[in-house]
Amino acid sequence: MKNISIEFPGVKALSNVDFSVEGGTIHALIGANGAGKSTLMKVLGGVYNHYTGEIFFDDEKVEICHPRDAKKLGIAVVHQEVDTALIPYLNVAENIMLDVMANEMGKKQFVNWKQIRDAARGFLKRVNLDLNVRTLVQDVSLADKQRILVARALAGKSDFIILDEPTAPLSQTETEELFALMRDLAQNQHIGIVFISHRLPEIFEICEHITILRDGEVVADQRVDSLTQKEVIEHMLGRRFSEIFPKSDVEIGETIFEVKNLSEEYGAVKDVSFSVGAGEIVGVTGLVGAGKTELCKTIFGAFPIGAGEIFLKGKQLKIREPHEAVRQGIALVPEERRKEGILVDEPVYINTSASSLHNFCRAFDFIDTKAERKAAIKLIDDLGIRTPSENQKLAFLSGGNQQKVAVGKWLIADAEIYVFDEPTKGVDVGAKNEIFELIGNLASAGKGIIYASSEIPEILGIADRTYVMYDQTIAKELETAKTSEEEILFYSAGGK
Amino acid sequence: MAATTDKTKQGAAKLLDFLSKWGTVLTIFILIAFFAQKTSIYVDPDMSFFDALRLSPFTSSANVITILRSISIVTVIAIGITISLTVDGFDLSVGSVATFADTLVISMFVWYGMETPAAVLITLFVILSVAVVNSFLIVKLRIFDLLATLAAMFIFEGVALTYTGGGSISQGMPRLDGTPTDGTIPEVFRLLGQSPYIIITMLVIVALAHIFLNYTKHGRYLYVVGGNEEAARLSGIPVKRYRTLAYFLSAFLAGIGGLMLAARIGSAQVNAGAGFLMPAVAAAFIGYSVGGIKKPNAIGTLIGAVLVGILENGLIMMSVPYYSLNIVKGLVLAIALAITYYRKTR
Numbered sequence: 001m002k003n004i005s006i007e008f009p010g011v012k013a014l015s016n017v018d019f020s021v022e023g024g025t026i027h028a029l030i031g032a033n034g035a036g037k038s039t040l041m042k043v044l045g046g047v048y049n050h051y052t053g054e055i056f057f058d059d060e061k062v063e064i065c066h067p068r069d070a071k072k073l074g075i076a077v078v079h080q081e082v083d084t085a086l087i088p089y090l091n092v093a094e095n096i097m098l099d100v101m102a103n104e105m106g107k108k109q110f111v112n113w114k115q116i117r118d119a120a121r122g123f124l125k126r127v128n129l130d131l132n133v134r135t136l137v138q139d140v141s142l143a144d145k146q147r148i149l150v151a152r153a154l155a156g157k158s159d160f161i162i163l164d165e166p167t168a169p170l171s172q173t174e175t176e177e178l179f180a181l182m183r184d185l186a187q188n189q190h191i192g193i194v195f196i197s198h199r200l201p202e203i204f205e206i207c208e209h210i211t212i213l214r215d216g217e218v219v220a221d222q223r224v225d226s227l228t229q230k231e232v233i234e235h236m237l238g239r240r241f242s243e244i245f246p247k248s249d250v251e252i253g254e255t256i257f258e259v260k261n262l263s264e265e266y267g268a269v270k271d272v273s274f275s276v277g278a279g280e281i282v283g284v285t286g287l288v289g290a291g292k293t294e295l296c297k298t299i300f301g302a303f304p305i306g307a308g309e310i311f312l313k314g315k316q317l318k319i320r321e322p323h324e325a326v327r328q329g330i331a332l333v334p335e336e337r338r339k340e341g342i343l344v345d346e347p348v349y350i351n352t353s354a355s356s357l358h359n360f361c362r363a364f365d366f367i368d369t370k371a372e373r374k375a376a377i378k379l380i381d382d383l384g385i386r387t388p389s390e391n392q393k394l395a396f397l398s399g400g401n402q403q404k405v406a407v408g409k410w411l412i413a414d415a416e417i418y419v420f421d422e423p424t425k426g427v428d429v430g431a432k433n434e435i436f437e438l439i440g441n442l443a444s445a446g447k448g449i450i451y452a453s454s455e456i457p458e459i460l461g462i463a464d465r466t467y468v469m470y471d472q473t474i475a476k477e478l479e480t481a482k483t484s485e486e487e488i489l490f491y492s493a494g495g496k
Numbered sequence: 497m498a499a500t501t502d503k504t505k506q507g508a509a510k511l512l513d514f515l516s517k518w519g520t521v522l523t524i525f526i527l528i529a530f531f532a533q534k535t536s537i538y539v540d541p542d543m544s545f546f547d548a549l550r551l552s553p554f555t556s557s558a559n560v561i562t563i564l565r566s567i568s569i570v571t572v573i574a575i576g577i578t579i580s581l582t583v584d585g586f587d588l589s590v591g592s593v594a595t596f597a598d599t600l601v602i603s604m605f606v607w608y609g610m611e612t613p614a615a616v617l618i619t620l621f622v623i624l625s626v627a628v629v630n631s632f633l634i635v636k637l638r639i640f641d642l643l644a645t646l647a648a649m650f651i652f653e654g655v656a657l658t659y660t661g662g663g664s665i666s667q668g669m670p671r672l673d674g675t676p677t678d679g680t681i682p683e684v685f686r687l688l689g690q691s692p693y694i695i696i697t698m699l700v701i702v703a704l705a706h707i708f709l710n711y712t713k714h715g716r717y718l719y720v721v722g723g724n725e726e727a728a729r730l731s732g733i734p735v736k737r738y739r740t741l742a743y744f745l746s747a748f749l750a751g752i753g754g755l756m757l758a759a760r761i762g763s764a765q766v767n768a769g770a771g772f773l774m775p776a777v778a779a780a781f782i783g784y785s786v787g788g789i790k791k792p793n794a795i796g797t798l799i800g801a802v803l804v805g806i807l808e809n810g811l812i813m814m815s816v817p818y819y820s821l822n823i824v825k826g827l828v829l830a831i832a833l834a835i836t837y838y839r840k841t842r
Contacts, residue, residue, distance in 0.1 A: 300730070302729065302730060321729075321734065321736070322729050322730055322731075322732055323729075323732045323733060323734040323735075325732070326731075326732025327732070332730060334730050339724070339726060339727070340726050340727050340730050341727060341730070342727060343720060343723050343724050343727055343728075344724070345723055345724075346720070346723060350716070350720070354720060354727075354728075354731040354733070355731045355732050357713050357716060357717070358713065361712075361713050364712070365712045365713040365714060366711050366712055366713075367711060367712060367713055367716060409731065413732075
């Protein structure tokens with residue numbers, strides 16, 4: 001690929017990227033969140049067709065405008081979310097041969113099932129998977145599903161397979177097994193593999209070549225053994241202009257919130273312990289998929305707690321559902337604002353009172369609408385929410401103002417512990433600073449703040465102390481004042 | 497040129513908006529005028545338009561009361577459905593619940609010779625078992641509302657039939673084992689099925705439901721849960737509790753509908769309540785759009801029931817055979833659903 005550029009409204013996602021993979025090698029593609037890894041792979045997979053630049057395949061210039069083109073050339077993508085590509089109630093053979101059946105049936109109307117099953121068995125052998133082809137895919141483990149997708153890629157005569165963060169959901173042994181398969185495919189079957197991962201140790205273990213992207217540009221393209229982990233991180237970060245954070249000097253009081261050996265029932269969070277002091281802002285960072293959101297939701301009772309204890313001001317909390325967490329003084333501003341944080345079709349005043357309606361009730365639970373609206377109007381003034389009135393539907397507010405409403409409803413509810421999960425996602429710079437200011441004010445009022453974000457500069461700017469998550473648990477605790485972006489990223493990527 | 501087409505477009509959009517808000521009410525007036533004209537021929541075929549409105553048998557006070565009386569049971573059941581709709585659910589079992597309540601209360605009177613208060617209370621208490629089943633299937637086992645209540649609909653249809661031994665119960669009929677009965681249906685209870693009491697009951701229930709849904713914390717929570725369950729949960733609203741509440745209220749109201757039915761017909765008939773399901777669903781969905789509320793609401797449901805009632809009454813007066821009425825009622829439901837969902841997808 002030469003000189004690949006692509007633009008989206010307002011952003012240049014890739015600029016003049018050169019990228020090449022040889023058959024029979026394993027090639028790493030790495031970059032921080034938003035560096036353009038996925039976009040580049042989508043160009044290669046034919047998802048976007050408005051790119052500029054040239055793509056060569058076996059020294060021949062080709063055009064990829066449609067996923068079909070990519071498949072014809074022999075490029076297959078195995079996405080991180082394997083379930084989106086599989087049909088759960090069809091069996092293994094049907095799933096492996098899906099593309100073949102969809103595109104190569106021609107005029108034939110009847111399926112030769114024996115032929116399909118025999119072919120599928122052959123591909124299963126090539127991905128070293130011992131499975132009855134009549135098993136339904138929904139009964140198969142996640143690691144096996146990945147192999148089924150690789151087998152499908154082989155069935156489509158692919159010479160290049162892109163694996164998008166395949167190891168994120170896998171256990172240690174499953175990862176080892178996947179690596180063995182990747183080596184086998186590359187060395188013995190001459191298949192080129194692009195391996196996208198956030199985990200540095202894995203890249204150094206398995207890849208020969210590495211391409212590092214930063215802000216849509218290639219910053220390094222060389223053999224893996226010519227670099228150290230530290231150098232890779234420096235390349236990923238580069239120099240960034242820093243944002244301005246309102247410095248709040250708050251005396252940090254004694255510990256008010258403590259989590260001991262907390263695990264989510266299904267392993268989305270494993271054995272996490274941490275504490276928050278009064279007036280303290282505690283950062284929780286880590287790469288996408290490290291378990292930040294899961295941790296926030298487990299504390300809040302939105303995910304089932306499997307084991308562990310949670311204490312607020314020395315009292316042990318019993319949390320099975322979010323409403324129990326709210327009653328005991330915990331507030332969560334969730335990551336998926338439109339889906340989880342606000343009621344898009346309701347006006348501002350209904351949103352702002354959603355978590356504290358009992359405070360606006362008279363006898364027999366009748367709502368005192370006047371008081372409710374008054375509180376909404378006061379909040380609109382205090383937070384500078386830009387809306388014509390408290391009756392405006394949230395759908396018509398900008399992302400930043402919606403977020404202020406999502407935070408504001410918890411200010412009215414008056415909690416002790418505020419959990420923020422990626423609060424600046426999709427928020428413009430101005431509103432961002434206002435949200436930081438808000439969080440600073442909460443800390444000044446002696447509340448405990450948990451601030452989860454994968455934006456390391458934000459964590460460095462706002463948090464007093466930071467926990468770095470890796471692989472669903474806390475890998476390292478750091479004093480924010482004494483750490484650096486490099487150090488945080490090092491631990492985020494599984495460094496030890 | 498462009499400006500004028502823009503203007504007409506704007507005008508058309510405004511008209512469409514007005515129709516989607518007030519089309520139902522408009523339809524009611526049009527239907528009244530239409531039926532009044534059509535039925536005035538029995539009085540005097542050459543009557544003027546306004547005389548027809550005034551003097552037609554369709555608009556006579558006796559007929560107005562007949563219409564109101566005939567819609568009261570449907571309305572009460574439809575209010576139950578409306579409440580299940582507020583949490584984005586759907587209670588299909590209300591027809592069976594009405595049958596079950598009818599059966600139970602008549603058996604209390606005829607078989608056990610009970611007094612009205614005891615019979616009514618026991619019936620309503622037993623009826624809540626349907627809500628227990630519904631909310632267990634929906635909230636605990638997470639079965640789709642529509643399918644779970646479809647199952648409950650069949651279960652309780654069967655329970656009611658089994659209870660009566662597959663037949664009906666009326667005053668003077670012997671019990672299942674052949675022993676004679678001497679229980680009677682009390683006059684006080686029968687009054688519940690007659691106007692004005694049946695109409696008053698309906699209006700009181702509509703008013704209470706309206707107040708509950710719009711002015712109390714619980715009503716607000718029901719709507720919020722229905723609007724976005726996950727956001728409601730993460731706001732700290734006990735979502736499961738409110739979904740359960742919705743199904744208890746819908747079963748309770750369907751139970752009251754069944755009691756009104758029992759008082760009206762004075763016996764327990766096989767599947768007596770089943771016929772109320774369809775018009776009640778139609779009423780609740782017609783009610784969505786009334787006044788541009790775009791949510792299930794009590795007043796709208798009443799208006800929906802009035803529309804269905806007028807249609808039925810008028811068609812009967814025009815000598816359309818009763819067995820063909822379902823065609824019209826089904827079409828009305830289809831139109832109501834079309835208006836609700838057509839606007840939603842835009």
